[in-house]
Amino acid sequence: MLVNFQFSLMKHIVIVGGGFAGLNVAKELGNRKEIKVTLIDKNNFHLFQPLLYQVAMAALNAGEIAYPLRMMLSKYKNVTVFKGVVKTVDPYNKIVYTDFGAIEYDSLVMTCGAKHHYFGHNEWEEFAPGLKTIAQAAEIRRRVMEAYENAERSQNPEEKRKLLTFVIVGGGPTGVELAGSIGEMNRYYLSKYFKNIDPKEIRIFIAQSAPALLHTFSSELSAKATLALEKLGVQILTCCKVTNIDANGVEIGNERIEAATVLWAAGVRATSIGKTIGFSTDQSGRIIVAEDLSVPGYPDVFVGGDQACFALDHGGTLPGLASVALQEGQSIGRNILLDLQGKRRKPFVYNDKGQMATIGKNSAIAERGNVRLSGLPAWIIWLGVHIYYLSSVKHRLFVLMQWGWSYFTFGHGARIVNKEWRFYPNLPEPAEPAEKEELIADNACVLDSNDLALKGNLDNSEKSF
Numbered sequence: 439m440l441v442n443f444q445f446s447l448m449k450h451i452v453i454v455g456g457g458f459a460g461l462n463v464a465k466e467l468g469n470r471k472e473i474k475v476t477l478i479d480k481n482n483f484h485l486f487q488p489l490l491y492q493v494a495m496a497a498l499n500a501g502e503i504a505y506p507l508r509m510m511l512s513k514y515k516n517v518t519v520f521k522g523v524v525k526t527v528d529p530y531n532k533i534v535y536t537d538f539g540a541i542e543y544d545s546l547v548m549t550c551g552a553k554h555h556y557f558g559h560n561e562w563e564e565f566a567p568g569l570k571t572i573a574q575a576a577e578i579r580r581r582v583m584e585a586y587e588n589a590e591r592s593q594n595p596e597e598k599r600k601l602l603t604f605v606i607v608g609g610g611p612t613g614v615e616l617a618g619s620i621g622e623m624n625r626y627y628l629s630k631y632f633k634n635i636d637p638k639e640i641r642i643f644i645a646q647s648a649p650a651l652l653h654t655f656s657s658e659l660s661a662k663a664t665l666a667l668e669k670l671g672v673q674i675l676t677c678c679k680v681t682n683i684d685a686n687g688v689e690i691g692n693e694r695i696e697a698a699t700v701l702w703a704a705g706v707r708a709t710s711i712g713k714t715i716g717f718s719t720d721q722s723g724r725i726i727v728a729e730d731l732s733v734p735g736y737p738d739v740f741v742g743g744d745q746a747c748f749a750l751d752h753g754g755t756l757p758g759l760a761s762v763a764l765q766e767g768q769s770i771g772r773n774i775l776l777d778l779q780g781k782r783r784k785p786f787v788y789n790d791k792g793q794m795a796t797i798g799k800n801s802a803i804a805e806r807g808n809v810r811l812s813g814l815p816a817w818i819i820w821l822g823v824h825i826y827y828l829s830s831v832k833h834r835l836f837v838l839m840q841w842g843w844s845y846f847t848f849g850h851g852a853r854i855v856n857k858e859w860r861f862y863p864n865l866p867e868p869a870e871p872a873e874k875e876e877l878i879a880d881n882a883c884v885l886d887s888n889d890l891a892l893k894g895n896l897d898n899s900e901k902s903f
Contacts, residue, residue, distance in 0.1 A: 451774060452534050452541055453477045454524045455549035456484050456507045458763035459743035459770070463547050466771020468514030472778060475517040476543075478536060482507055482521045486828055488760055489837070490569055491612060494578040495619035502837050503828070504572060524550070527715050529736050545738045545774055548711070548725070549767065552744035552758060555707035555722070562683040566700040569612055578701060582620065585698045590632050602640045603697040605688050607680050608704030609646030610654075611795040614663060616701055617644050618797040621670030626799075642672045643697075645690055647704070649676055652795060652803070654757065659803040662812045666797040680704075706758065708745045720747045720755070729785035731770050740773070742766035748786065760827070761791050794820045 451467055453460045456479035467475050486503040493500050511517045523537045527546065534541045554568035567577050582604070589601035604620055606613045624637045644651065644667070650660045651667075651674060664674055675690065682689040687696040708723035717733055718726045724747035725733060731746060733739045743763035748756045756762050765788060773783040792806025794816065802817040804810070811819065828837060 448472060448474045449544040449778060450542065451475045451545045451547065452543040453547045453549065454534070455479055455551055455743065455745075456481070456519075457487075457549055457551050457743055458760050459549035459746075459767035460547065461507075461510065462764055462767030463549070463740075463742070463771045463774075464511055464514065464517050466768055467774060468511065468517055470516060470775070473516055473774075475514070476520065476541060477507065477511070477517060478520045478522050478524055478534070478541075479507060480521070480523050482519070484510055485572065487570070488824060488827075490572070490575050491615045491619060493572065494569055494575040494616065495582070495623065496579055497619065498837060500572045500575065524711065526711065527739075529715065529733075529739055532738065543738075545740070545777070547740045547742065547770055547774075548745055549741070549743040549763070550709040550711055550745050552706040552708050552722075554702055555705040556702070557705065559683075562702070565683045565685055566607060566688075566702040568702040568706075569616070570706075578616075581699050586628070586632060586635065588698075590634050599639070599641075600686070600696040601698045602635065603643070603687075603695065603699075604641070605643045605645060605695055605697045605700045607645050607683075607688070607700065607702050609644050609648065609651040609674070609676070610703060611652065611793075613644055613646070613701075613703035614651060614667065614795055614797060616703060617642055617667060617672045618670060618801070621667065621672050622798045625670060637671075640671065642670075643675055643695060644672060645675045645678050645680055645688065647677070647679055651676075654793065655795070655803060655805055656810060659805055659810055659812060663795065663797055663803050666801045670798060706744070712741075712745065722747075724755075730773055730783040731766055731786050732773075732783075740770045742770055748788075756788055759793070762788060765789060794823065796820050 449472060451463075451473055453463050453475065456477055460477060460479070461484055464475055464477050467473050483504045483506050486505075489498060489503045492498040493503060507519045511519060520536075520538070525535045525537065527534050527548075529546075532543050532546070534543060534546065551570075553570060554563065556562045567574050567581070569575060569578060585601045585604070589598050592598040592601060604617075606617050620642050624640045624642075628635055628637050628640075650657065651664055652660045655663070667674065678690045680688055680690055683700055686698075687694060688700055706722070708719070708725070710723060712719045712723060712725040717736075720726060725741045725745055726747045726749075727741050728734050731740050731742055731748065733741060743766060744758040746756075746766060748766075750756065766786060769784070769786045776783050790806070792804060792809075794802060794804040796802040796817060800814045800817050801812075802820045803812045804816040804819050825837060
């Protein structure tokens, strides 16, 4: 089915993905009379992913880092948001095929993001969830809290040791932030609420294949981050390769760590739609783009965010950072406007604003060029940057209040454990005897013979219509 839009002479721009890149394209094109914009995303909200780990660790609630796309774009009268899944694209006939129909476009912007890469072992996802979505954050929170709850009541020393062992695979920013958060939770919060758990019994491991953590940072800052994690009780395993993950732990070479909770932060790859369409991609599935972020040979198709492979002049490619996606989205939007004005497109130039990672309370690292900060100054900058880039004043206020409360009271967010929502999850199953009893109407509701006659007349009158 072709979804037909009546645009007359208006140009139709279709944006796939409501992340940082797609959202900023829509904003650049908003309220332009000569343009109709359609944004398609599988969710109806924009997610501030840099703080997703705090949802996983119960420091924030999901609603504090997610914001409805329609609300964010409501002031742009020419922007329509559809919740749906894009299956493929026909770049020759300029048609996007979705799960609710086909949509024609004049220009297409693909910002579909990335997913976890298990290096040929997708079966590991069941035992080691990654962190890219709110659902995954909720699952990680549930697994961590379930491990504590089960350890609190366990009488078996070996079982308790496994329950209190946490392994994070990957030593990038996400892995470091997760490990630091678990370490802080152990140090500041557990002894208050769990009477049968000794924080000294808890083991936290980071398994990193590289020689050091946070390899994109300078060796100086990487060493400081390692020291800060070790102070929180995190054990760093470097130059190691994970060979298997199952329900009971992790195998690293010939060694095995029995662990009830394993989290994946080792790698990501772009969504597969680029290969499905037939575009040229790199080893991570990212679509190779030209200097204006368009696909070579398809000037009407742009790619941004984690899905774009943008080569740098000095070698390498741009990393999958929020600041990169944000700037790419702005550049794509401006180049589309230049096309409509008949002007030459401008090449994308990335303004490197540096990189940051937080380890815990009063502990972070930040680097921009030759400027390197660590400890409290870096942590304050990290707080300010993340508060600034949240989507609304309300979200900034709520997050600031939550962080302030946690900082001064050593409190934490909701550590609620809840997964099953059904009363009857194992159907078909025999009903209990009480459930087989026949429903008996209240005496006040029993119809007498006159009422039955009236009901019969009403039924006959309904049939006559």
